[in-house]
Amino acid sequence: MKALLKRILPKGLIPILKMKLDVFYYAKLMRKIETAEQACSYIFGTPIHANLGDHLITLSERFFLDTIGYTDKIIEIPTEMYQVFKKRLIKAIPKESVIFINGGGWMGNLWPFEEQLLQDMAVSFQKNRIIIFPQTIYYDRAVQPYQTLMDRSVHALEVCEDLTLFVRDPQSYDFAVSHYKKASVRLVPDIALAYFDCVRRKNWADRKNAVGICLREDREACRDTQVEKTIRRLLKEREWDVEKIDTMSKRRVSQAKREKVVTRRLTQFSEKKMIVTDRLHGMIFAYLTGTPCMALDNKTKKVSGVYNEWFHDCGSILFVSEKTTEDELLAFLDKAGCGDLVVENRLYSKFECLKEIIRNG
Numbered sequence: 001m002k003a004l005l006k007r008i009l010p011k012g013l014i015p016i017l018k019m020k021l022d023v024f025y026y027a028k029l030m031r032k033i034e035t036a037e038q039a040c041s042y043i044f045g046t047p048i049h050a051n052l053g054d055h056l057i058t059l060s061e062r063f064f065l066d067t068i069g070y071t072d073k074i075i076e077i078p079t080e081m082y083q084v085f086k087k088r089l090i091k092a093i094p095k096e097s098v099i100f101i102n103g104g105g106w107m108g109n110l111w112p113f114e115e116q117l118l119q120d121m122a123v124s125f126q127k128n129r130i131i132i133f134p135q136t137i138y139y140d141r142a143v144q145p146y147q148t149l150m151d152r153s154v155h156a157l158e159v160c161e162d163l164t165l166f167v168r169d170p171q172s173y174d175f176a177v178s179h180y181k182k183a184s185v186r187l188v189p190d191i192a193l194a195y196f197d198c199v200r201r202k203n204w205a206d207r208k209n210a211v212g213i214c215l216r217e218d219r220e221a222c223r224d225t226q227v228e229k230t231i232r233r234l235l236k237e238r239e240w241d242v243e244k245i246d247t248m249s250k251r252r253v254s255q256a257k258r259e260k261v262v263t264r265r266l267t268q269f270s271e272k273k274m275i276v277t278d279r280l281h282g283m284i285f286a287y288l289t290g291t292p293c294m295a296l297d298n299k300t301k302k303v304s305g306v307y308n309e310w311f312h313d314c315g316s317i318l319f320v321s322e323k324t325t326e327d328e329l330l331a332f333l334d335k336a337g338c339g340d341l342v343v344e345n346r347l348y349s350k351f352e353c354l355k356e357i358i359r360n361g
């Protein structure tokens with residue numbers, strides 16, 4: 001039904017429908033931007049959709065900017081608002097304003113619409129200072145469009161006068177420094193990890209005897225079914241309850257309800273004795289809540305990329321592949337079962353270069 005509606009409805013109408021009644025709020029916000037007397041900073045591409053990982057990213061970005069003493073007023077421009085009011089935004093936002101682009105996994109040809117949107121933001125505001133929060137970049141030659149989209153991506157970032165691209169895994173970093181010659185590229189953790197001190201973690205004794213299963217069913221899923229079966233068998237043998245949990249909401253989440261909804265889902269993760277996931281933010285939700293996690297990879301390899309760079313020495317997370325032995329799985333279950341895994345805020349210092357570039361350029 002969604003695909004059919006996208007084909008028959010005018011393109012300009014779709015983002016308006018997605019905003020629902022919030023369209024009136026964003027229309028009013030647009031008028032405020034046009035009449036503003038002083039320059040503000042903007043975060044483009046923030047979510048009002050159902051992906052709570054993206055909402056956590058935006059919460060973390062705003063928290064991070066606040067903690068480093070960023071003094072400019074911040075205005076969010078959700079994807080749909082950008083689409084509807086693009087021409088007015090270009091005219092209204094002065095060149096002195098800093099443009100932040102929301103982090104995530106939307107660079108590459110697996111999600112071509114989102115990639116083209118980021119390109120458009122960069123080109124449209126090429127004279128502004130642009131900072132792209134940590135991204136994953138994934139281009140697959142077997143997926144079309146490939147070359148055309150990649151060429152446009154290179155062009156979009158090269159025409160910008162002052163653009164810094166932050167990426168969250170080594171594969172994306174290698175790709176970026178090879179292709180985006182004029183951009184400043186930096187490797188830092190996923191910005192969601194900066195939210196660590198905002199998360200309340202349940203005591204081990206208060207958790208359910210349950211494992212949360214958080215697995216993808218979209219185009220990024222590529223897990224080894226045999227590995228998944230082995231994990232499920234071992235959980236059954238230990239008589240652990242298995243409950244489905246997700247980093248997706250059943251319905252769209254507005255900017256106003258974001259913190260409440262994300263906090264509620266983090267609490268649900270915190271109630272589990274363990275998480276099994278192939279979602280990057282499933283792994284990150286688990287880390288933030290101090291919940292042991294078995295992490296499987298996804299198609300773009302962002303789970304393994306982030307794990308290998310930032311979590312490889314974190315005892316509360318076990319990366320599971322076809323090479324992982326059953327003995328290794330059992331040893332991790334032993335530790336998870338008795339709560340003998342400690343999580344610390346050990347990554348905040350890794351955001352130092354992000355802080356310096358935001359504050360000092």
